[in-house]
Amino acid sequence: MNIIKFVSVALWSMCMLFLSCKKENPSLNETPATVEIFVCNSKGEPLENKTVGLYDENRYKDFQKDHTVKPLAEVITNQKGIAHFVLESRPWFVKGTSAELMFVVQELQDASNYKWWSRGGTVTLGKVHSFKIEVVHQDGAEGDETTEEKPGEDAGENVESPFVIENGILTGIKDPSLTQVVLPAEVKSIASGAFRDSHIESLVLNEGLEVIELQAFSGSQKLASVAFPASLKEIGGHAFEDCVALTEVDLSKTALQEISSDAFRETGLKKVAFPASLKKIGSQAFLGTHLEEVVFSAELQEIDDEAFRGVVELTSVTLSNNIQRIGYQAFSDCEQLTKVAYVGEMKTADCMVEIGAFQNCTSLTSFAFPRSLSEVQGWTFVGCRKLKEIILPKSVKKVGDQALRTNSTVETITFEGEEAPELVGNPFPFKENILKIMVPSGKSEVYKAKWGSYESYHSKIEEKS
Template sequence: MNDDPSVVEITVCNPKGEPLGNTIVKMYDETTYEAFKEKQTTKALWEVVTDKNGKATFVLERQKWFVRTQYRELMFVVLETLDAANYEWWSKGGTVTVGKKQSFKIVVNRQEAAKEIEKREEQPEESPFLIENGVLKGIKDSTLSQVIIPAGVKSIAPEAFWESNVESLVLNEGLESIGVQAFARSKKLASVSFPSSLKVIEKHAFEDCVSLTKVNLSHTAVEEIGSNAFRETGVNKVAFPVSLKKIGSQAFLKTQLENVVLPVSVEEIGPEAFREAVSLKSITLPNNIQKIGWQAFYGCTKLANVNYAGSMKLAEGVVESAAFEGCEALTRIILPQSIAEVQEGVFIECNKLTQIILPENVKKIGGYGLRTNYPVEKIVFKGEKAPEVEDSSLPFVDDLTSIVVPKGKLEEYKAAYVDYQKIMTENP
C-alpha cells in the first residue's frame, strides 16, 4: 500500500504565459464540480493561493483523500466575479493517482472577463444605491445579498452597509476609501473583492463580519488598516499590500488567523492588534519595525514561530508592555534588529519560552521586561554595550541558566549585571 501523499501542482498564468500570483485555486471532486457548474458559489473542497511564480500546490494525504481507492477525479478552478449573478471561470484537472505527483496548467484570460464587465456596465438600469458626489451613502434594498459597487464611487460612507444582508461584495476600481463601520455587523458577508485603487480602510469597517474568512489586500494601495477594522471577524487568512505601513489597534483582535506574513514596509503594529488570535501559529515581522504595541499578541496561545524579513533602516523601535504576554507555545524568540527598547512585562506567562535573543541595538529593558514567571534557559545579548535595566528586568538568577554576551564584552556585562556573573559566557 502506497502511503505517500499525492502532490498536484497547478500553474496559473495569463495567455502570454506570465505567472499569476495571489490567485485562489479551488479544488472540486466529480460531485461538487457538477454542482459548481450549475452554481458557481458552490463551496470548494480546498482552496490554495498561488505564490509569486503562479504555483499552487495541493498535498493530498491518502487517509483523507484516497479512502478505499487508488484514484480520484479532481478539477481545479480559478473563479472571477463578473457581477452579482455571473462568473467567469477556468479549469483543468483529471485523474489523480495516490502517491503520484501531477501537474496541470490553468490559463486565465482576464481581458475577456473585463470586456464582459464593460458590456454589462453599458446597459443602463436603476441603481439600488444611494450615491452623492461619488460617495455611496447606503443601499435602497436591504435584502440585496450580491453587491457590485458601480464605477464612479470614490468612497463608501460610514455605516453605509451597517448590519446589511450582503453576502458577496465586489468593490469598484476607483474606490479609494471605506468609511467607519461601513460594513460592520454584516454577519453574512463572506466574500470581498478589493480594488487596486483602495487607499484607506477606516475604523471598524468590517468588524463582526463573522462569515468573512479571507481578505486579499495584496493588490491595493492601503497604507494603514484602521483600528478594529477586522475585529472579531472569521478571517483566517490575509494577504497584505506592499504599501502597508501601520496596523491599527485591535485591527485583528479575536480573529481566526493562523499564519501572518507582514510586508517589510510595516513600521507599526498597534495596541492589541492581534490580541487573542488563538489560532495564530506563526508571524513574520519586518526587521525595520518601529513599534510593536501594547498587548499586540497578548493571549495568542498557539503562537510558536516569530520570524523576520527585510533589512533594518532605523534602530529606534520599541516593544511595548505585555506585547507577547500569554503566548504559551512560544519557546524561542529573536527580536527584530530595529528594536532599541523592551518595555515592561513583554513575555509574562510565556511558560515555555526558554531562549530570548536581543539584537545589538537594544539599549533599555523595562521592569520584568525579560521575565516570564517561569525558568528561562538562555538570554543572548548581541549589543556591544550592556542595555540599561531595572532591578526586576532580568529573570531571578535562580530561574536563569545562562547569559551569553558578545566576544570581548564579558567584563563589561559582569560589571553591569553583578548578580549574574556566574552564569555569563561569551559567544565563541
C-alpha cells in the same frame, strides 16, 4: 557561393527567430486581468446558471447586427450569480495592456424571439474589474428586448440603482434585502455606516474605489466574500467588525498603507494576504479573529496596541526587521504562537516593544527580537512558560522592568551588542530561573561594569566562544 548564401539565410532566420522570441517574452510575466460579472434581476437577486458571453469590440459590433454571432468565451454564473473571467495577456491584450470588452447575457427562444442584456468597458491587465448585468423583462414586450449598458451606468434605462451615490460617494443602500452586491464603477468612497448591519453575503468592490470609511460594513454577519480592488488606499476603523462569516480576504493587490483600528475585529478571518505597501496595523485591528498565519513585508513599520490579541489559532508571524513599534499587548494571549520570524534589513534602530507585547504566548519556545530593536518596555513574556531562549540584537539600548521574565525557567538570554544596554527595575527572571546570560566574546567585564547593581546575576554571564 551557394554555401555562403545558405549560411547567410540560416543566420538571418535564427536572428529573426531570436528577436521574435524576445518580443514575446515580456507578455509571459503579465498578471492576468480578473473580471467579475454579477447577473441579477431587478431586485438585485442573483441569477444562477446564466451564460455570460465575452466579446471584443469588433465582434460586439457584429453581434449588435446579428445576434447569432458567437462570443469569444463563455462562463456560467454560480449560485451567487457571479461569472468569473481570468483574461491572460494573450489573446485578449495583443494591442496593449487595455482592451474594450463587452459581456452579454442572452435569452433565445427562436430566431425571431430573443432578448439580451450587456455591460462592459475598458479592461486592464493586472487589475480587478466588476460589472453588473440586470436581467429585466419589460411587461408586454414582444420580439427583441435589448439593454445595452455603458460602463458606470445602471442596468437598463428605467431601472433604479439600489445605491445612493453622490459625487462618487456611496452613502447608502435603498434595498436593505440585497444579498449580492457589485459596486458600479463610479464609486470612489463608501461612507461611514453605508452598509452597517446589512444582509450582504457577497461583495465585489469596483476598481476605482479608494476609501472604505468608518463602520461601512460592520455587523454584516452574513458577509462571506469580498473582492478588493487594486485602487483601494484606505480601510477605516471598524469597517468590517463583527462580519463573522468572513473567513478570508486578499488585500495583496491593494494600495493600502494602513489598516485602521478595529477594522476586522471579531470577524471569522482565518487567512489574510497583506499588500507589500502596508506600513501600519491599527489597534485591535484583528483582535479576536481566527488567523492561523500572519506574513508582512519588509515595509511594515508599526503594529498598534492589541492588534492581534487573543488570536488563539495563530501559530506563525513574519515581521519586518525594520519595524519601529510593536504596541501594548500586540500579540498577547496568542496561545498557539510558536514562530516569530523576520524579513528585510534593518534601516533605523528605533523600535519600541511595548508592555506585554507577547505575554501569555504559552507555546513560544524561542524568541529573537527584530534587528531594529531599541527598547523593550517590560512584562514582554510574562506567562510564556515554555520560552527557553531569548535573543536581543546589537541595537538594543534599554531593557525595562520584567521585560525578560516569564515566571518559569529560561535557559539562555543572549545579548549580541558590544555595549551593555541600560537595565530598569528587575528585567531578568528570578535568579534561580535563569541558567546563563550570553554576551559577545571579551565583553563580560563590560557588561558586569555596566550592570553593577545587578551583581547577583554576574555569575550567570558567559562569553560566546
